[in-house]
Amino acid sequence: MTKVKACWLACLALVYSLGIAAQDLPNALLKPGEASSSEASEVRVPEAEALKADWWRFLAESNDFESRVEQLNRRLKTQISDFPAELKEKAADQRQQIIVNLQALGQLRKQPAIVPSQTSQPKESYSIESWLKLESRYRVKKREVEDEQASVEYLTKAVESAVRQYDKQMAAYINIPVTESSRAVLGIDIMLDRSALELAKERLSRQRKTLRELKAGLKALLEEKVEAEKRIVVSIGEIPELREKLLFQEKHLSQAGKLLHTARLQALEGSVQTPEDSTRYKLKEQQVISAASDEAIARLNVAIAEASIVLTSLLANSEINLSGVRDMQGRWQLLIRETGDQLTTWQAQSLREQNSSQSHLLRQPPPSASIKEMLEIRNRLSQETLLKLRKLTDLRLNVEALAELCREHLVRKEGVVVHWWASTKEIFSTVWSHTSGLLTDSLFKIGDTPVTVLGLFRVILIVTIALVVSILLRRMLAKIAEHHEGEGSALYTVGRLAHYVILLVGVMIALSSIGLDFRNLALVAGALSVGIGFGLQSIVNNFVSGLILLFERSLKVGDFVELDSGVLGVVMEINVRSTLINTNDNVDIIVPNSELVSAKVTNWTLRDATRRMRIPFGVAYGTDKERVKTAVLEAAARVPVTLTRPKKYEPQVWLVGFGDSSLDFELVVWVSQAAVKRPSGVIAAYMWEIETSLQEFDIEIPFPQRDLHIRTLFEKEGEEAEALIRPGKGIAPE
Numbered sequence: 001m002t003k004v005k006a007c008w009l010a011c012l013a014l015v016y017s018l019g020i021a022a023q024d025l026p027n028a029l030l031k032p033g034e035a036s037s038s039e040a041s042e043v044r045v046p047e048a049e050a051l052k053a054d055w056w057r058f059l060a061e062s063n064d065f066e067s068r069v070e071q072l073n074r075r076l077k078t079q080i081s082d083f084p085a086e087l088k089e090k091a092a093d094q095r096q097q098i099i100v101n102l103q104a105l106g107q108l109r110k111q112p113a114i115v116p117s118q119t120s121q122p123k124e125s126y127s128i129e130s131w132l133k134l135e136s137r138y139r140v141k142k143r144e145v146e147d148e149q150a151s152v153e154y155l156t157k158a159v160e161s162a163v164r165q166y167d168k169q170m171a172a173y174i175n176i177p178v179t180e181s182s183r184a185v186l187g188i189d190i191m192l193d194r195s196a197l198e199l200a201k202e203r204l205s206r207q208r209k210t211l212r213e214l215k216a217g218l219k220a221l222l223e224e225k226v227e228a229e230k231r232i233v234v235s236i237g238e239i240p241e242l243r244e245k246l247l248f249q250e251k252h253l254s255q256a257g258k259l260l261h262t263a264r265l266q267a268l269e270g271s272v273q274t275p276e277d278s279t280r281y282k283l284k285e286q287q288v289i290s291a292a293s294d295e296a297i298a299r300l301n302v303a304i305a306e307a308s309i310v311l312t313s314l315l316a317n318s319e320i321n322l323s324g325v326r327d328m329q330g331r332w333q334l335l336i337r338e339t340g341d342q343l344t345t346w347q348a349q350s351l352r353e354q355n356s357s358q359s360h361l362l363r364q365p366p367p368s369a370s371i372k373e374m375l376e377i378r379n380r381l382s383q384e385t386l387l388k389l390r391k392l393t394d395l396r397l398n399v400e401a402l403a404e405l406c407r408e409h410l411v412r413k414e415g416v417v418v419h420w421w422a423s424t425k426e427i428f429s430t431v432w433s434h435t436s437g438l439l440t441d442s443l444f445k446i447g448d449t450p451v452t453v454l455g456l457f458r459v460i461l462i463v464t465i466a467l468v469v470s471i472l473l474r475r476m477l478a479k480i481a482e483h484h485e486g487e488g489s490a491l492y493t494v495g496r497l498a499h500y501v502i503l504l505v506g507v508m509i510a511l512s513s514i515g516l517d518f519r520n521l522a523l524v525a526g527a528l529s530v531g532i533g534f535g536l537q538s539i540v541n542n543f544v545s546g547l548i549l550l551f552e553r554s555l556k557v558g559d560f561v562e563l564d565s566g567v568l569g570v571v572m573e574i575n576v577r578s579t580l581i582n583t584n585d586n587v588d589i590i591v592p593n594s595e596l597v598s599a600k601v602t603n604w605t606l607r608d609a610t611r612r613m614r615i616p617f618g619v620a621y622g623t624d625k626e627r628v629k630t631a632v633l634e635a636a637a638r639v640p641v642t643l644t645r646p647k648k649y650e651p652q653v654w655l656v657g658f659g660d661s662s663l664d665f666e667l668v669v670w671v672s673q674a675a676v677k678r679p680s681g682v683i684a685a686y687m688w689e690i691e692t693s694l695q696e697f698d699i700e701i702p703f704p705q706r707d708l709h710i711r712t713l714f715e716k717e718g719e720e721a722e723a724l725i726r727p728g729k730g731i732a733p734e
Contacts, residue, residue: 045075048187051173051497058103065109069102079184087185094192099689101195103664108202122224125233128308128402134228135401136394138221145218148211155204162197169193229405234312242312247306253298256291263291267677275367279360279374286381289346293388296339300395305400314409325410332403339396347389354382391402455514462513464542466506470499496574538594539577545593549574555596555603560677563601568676584678608645611676613669615686618662620700625663629653631697632667635689641675641682662702 046055076095083091126134169190176183181448267284306328313320357379360367367375474495549555559571561581569583579596581589620629636642636651643649649670657664667686675682694701 013495045071046187046191048076048079048191049178049184049191052185053170055191056198065102065106069099072102073099076188080188083184084181087181094188097193097473098188098195101192101199105195105199105202108199108206111206120224122227122231124227125228125231126233128232128311131232132304132398132401133226134221134225135398138225139397141214141218141221142508143407145211145214148207148214152204152207152211155200155207159197159200159204162193162200166190166193166197166584177361182595232311232315236312236316236317236318236543238312239309239316239318239573240489242309242694246302246309249298249301249305253295253302256295256298260288260291260295276371279378281380282353282356283374283378286350286378286385289349289353290381290385290388292342293346293385293392296342297388297392297395299335300339300392300399302404303335303399304395306330307399307406308373310406311402311409314406314413322413323412325406329403329407329410332399336396336400336403339392343389343392343396346385350382350385350389353378353384357382359614395419451514458513459510462504462510463503466502466509469506470502473498473502506555538592543577543593545577545578545597546574548597549579549593555601558605559603560605563595564600567591568679584680605676610649610670611674611688613671613679613682615667615669615683615690616656616664617667617687617690617694618659618664619694619704621661621663623663623699624654627697628663628665628694628699630689632665635693636667636669636686636691639669639682639685641671641685643672644668661704 017556044058046052046058058074059065059068073095074100075404080088080095082093106353122131137601153581169186173186173190175185176186254599264286267281267288274402310320310325310328312318314325357375361375361379363373366372477495555561555571555574557571557574560569562568562570563581566591567581567583569581569587572582572588574593578592581591583589632653637644642651651667651669654666654668655663656666667690669686671682691701
């Protein structure tokens with residue numbers, strides 16, 4: 001059924017479109033200039049409840065736009081009179097707005113076409129002053145073009161958005177049945193939106209034409225400005241007059257500087273306790289901004305006078321100090337940057353002051369007479385300052401244009417290569433001046449001492465030099481230790497102590513280089529001592545223990561030690577917090593220094609590098625003791641680390657006990673320094689040789705023997721008991 005309905009609807013739509021085409025066919029066949037007899041009936045006054053998609057043709061395709069607007073007005077009045085009471089008032093307002101929009105559209109169309117602005121032809125010659133005026137005209141025209149461009153872009157987006165909204169409304173209107181009252185209401189909304197849309201389109205069209213004319217005028221001004229730069233004519237005779245202007249501007253700058261200084265001093269006076277004091281303080285702040293603006297204007301006027309003299313000298317081929325010109329160019333560029341930064345800040349402050357003073361004047365209840373007077377002065381002064389800032393902007397751009405023109409003529413006079421080299425040096429000089437300024441800015445303070453970036457670099461450099469000196473000294477001592485055996489531990493201790501001393505001295509010199517007062521540092525250290533005592537107690541303990549080990553020398557690098565925990569190894573390093581011990585298994589163990597000071601430590605090589613070792617063994621009872629001694633001494637002699645001289649180091653064989661199954665002996669030998677650090681391996685070597693010698697001498701190494709005596713735990717009578725213990729019979733399981 002759904003498909004059938006869809007087919008019927010499609011057929012009806014086709015028939016309807018064919019009918020409309022048939023109605024339009026006679027008009028299409030008419031020759032140009034001929035009118036259709038049914039035109040009057042086709043172009044009807046739009047009905048709010050039966051708007052067609054092309055209803056705007058009633059107004060667009062008429063030569064008498066005002067009469068059509070009047071017809072529409074009368075028709076809308078008649079239609080609105082039939083609206084319900086609750087909709088009638090709103091619809092009447094909309095009708096009135098529709099007519100206002102249409103009347104404005106008609107008046108806008110009657111306005112004359114935009115006449116292209118007259119462009120002046122380039123003159124035969126220009127003075128520097130007339131060229132600056134042309135520059136100002138060009139900047140004003142450029143701002144006009146930019147403003148108009150922004151306005152056109154904004155209005156274009158608004159029109160595009162309105163077109164999309166109108167299409168949505170028209171689509172919604174078509175889907176509403178004719179019998180519903182909301183259709184007429186929406187129809188009036190559509191008429192209102194379309195009237196506003198057409199008015200906006202007309203304005204956009206005229207603005208686009210205006211923008212094209214402004215761009216053409218701007219292009220002509222640019223061409224004239226470029227041509228004027230080539231036609232600037234000056235003479236050497238103008239230079240004295242320009243120098244007089246420069247002196248006048250310099251005097252004015254001096255006066256403006258004094259006024260600024262006075263305004264700043266006055267702003268620092270008094271206190272802010274009452275609302276009147278606060279208002280007076282803000283007034284003084286605005287006076288400072290006004291005086292600073294005057295001083296900046298004076299500086300820019302001085303720069304313009306200087307640039308005029310330089311440009312006149314360059315164009316007239318007069319003698320001029322080129323290096324001095326480059327210095328002035330650097331000053332001008334710096335002035336342009338500084339003034340630009342200040343301009344933004346002053347504009348924001350003046351606008352904020354203007355809004356604040358105006359809002360305070362409009363408050364209820366009104367302020368007192370004295371406060372009101374100061375608020376009016378603040379408002380007037382902020383407006384005057386904003387006008388000064390506009391002038392400041394123009395002067396800054398004039399200085400920039402003159403500086404660029406001077407640079408171009410300076411390049412022509414010097415040559416490209418010479419000017420490039422001079423400009424490169426100037427850039428590096430400027431970068432260095434800015435960098436040095438940043439390096440000397442205070443970052444923070446330690447007490448009353450400001451710390452700068454340069455000071456931090458100096459501290460880091462001095463500490464780095466101290467660290468490098470310490471590293472080189474320790475490397476030198478290590479090389480000396482390689483050529484002098486037995487002095488390695490002493491030289492290591494000297495190197496460690498020198499490392500701490502050099503770093504301490506380096507840190508003190510580094511802190512002194514930034515002007516830090518060590519009396520204040522002592523106070524800070526005293527204040528932090530409690531925190532260090534609690535929070536860093538373990539670290540301080542280990543550090544002091546490390547110093548004790550280095551000074552006491554009870555533990556040195558290269559010593560073979562044994563800790564209570566059973567760790568055996570060689571001391572490799574004694575550091576600030578811990579000591580590094582390397583075991584015979586090549587395992588590095590880090591031991592806190594405090595443990596080596598407070599716990600028991602066995603140092604096998606503290607005073608004498610040799611050591612006596614005892615290797616236990618046993619032989620069977622009845623073995624000749626002398627044969628055992630001979631065999632074991634031969635075995636000891638075959639081990640390379642055995643010491644035999646002096647006499648007290650000769651190996652010995654001791655009978656130390658009677659075991660359960662053996663005679664217990666010990667081989668007592670003294671071993672060399674290298675063997676002391678490998679106890680397990682040395683003992684294994686002696687055991688190996690002892691077993692070999694005992695076999696050669698046919699000496700038995702016994703093993704434990706036990707006699708087993710079985711004792712009856714219970715007795716039974718008769719044959720059962722005998723059966724339980726009869727030979728060849730096992731004990732029966734329970």
